[in-house]
Amino acid sequence: MKLAEAEDLMEKAVEATQRNFNTIRTGRANASLLDRIMVDYYGSETPLKSIAGISTPDATTLLIQPFDPNSMGMIEKAITMSDIGLTPNNDGQVIRLNIPPLTSDRRQELVKQAGKLAEEGKVSIRNVRRDAIDTVRKQEKNHDISEDESRDLQDQIQKLTDQYTEQIEELLEAKEKDITTL
Template identity: 45%
Template sequence: MSIEEIALEAEDRMEKSVTLLTDQLRGVRTGRANTGLVDSVRVDYYGSSTPLKQLANLSTPEPQQILIRPFDQSVVGDIVKAIQASDLGLTPNSDGKVIRLNVPSLSVEQRKKLSNRVKDLAEEARVAIRNIRRDANKQAEVEQSEKILTEDDLATCKDEIQALTKKFETKVNEIAEKKAAEILEV
């Protein structure tokens, strides 16, 4: 593998870590309703576990409410059960056609807990990025021991990988700070 290939693979994996963090943070509550809260709820639909977003149209008609319109009216009961079984802490109200979820405002204590959860998720992403850096550095060292890369190439490669690590850690920090600010905003 060349320096560029090692760096590209590391960059691709780091990008995936940031994407995963973004997806995880979408499900963290803020003070207002967000369809991301229920996107990942899985519903038992004809024997298979299906994400809610594939079974219904999700919207937020009001700042404190999520509206779920199932494409198939026969699954309303299954969706209600899935939401109740999830750890969202939201009570679904159904009229047989649509489901309404009222999202209560967060207390100061809840906001602090959620903010800490965001910090934990961000730290997991930073650890993943550092592990990717370690793997890429090991790959470069293997290439150098096999005489594919010179010592100068190895140093250049490690510098590139470190620069990528810094770039993606900064991205993670920015995303986490933005989400934490969103949560703490009253």
């Protein structure tokens, strides 16, 4: 594993963490809340955003307009079964999701959830570090690189790890601030 590969994988871990943070609701309507919702659309799991248009007419409402009116019940069921904690209102044409204001207890739960997602991101970065250092050590053992080169590469890998872990910490701080701000 080259240094550039390790850096690319760490960058992807940060991006995945950011996408996961976007699915945590903060009291304001945001279409990315529905990113993880999969609908059983005629026997196959399909992302909600592939079968419906999602808009935010105001700060507390999500509006879901199915492309196929026959999928309304399937979408409603998928939202009800999901972990977002919102109840869909179906008027026959569109599905509305009203985002209630968050209680302080719910905000604390969401902060904990964000912390878990951040930790998952850090774990994936540390896994990349472990794999990269193992590769460097094997190269040293096979005499492909010198001991000094090995030490330098391992130091560079650790610096990358620290850099990307810090990025996740910054994302977590921003998300916590977003969640706790009224």
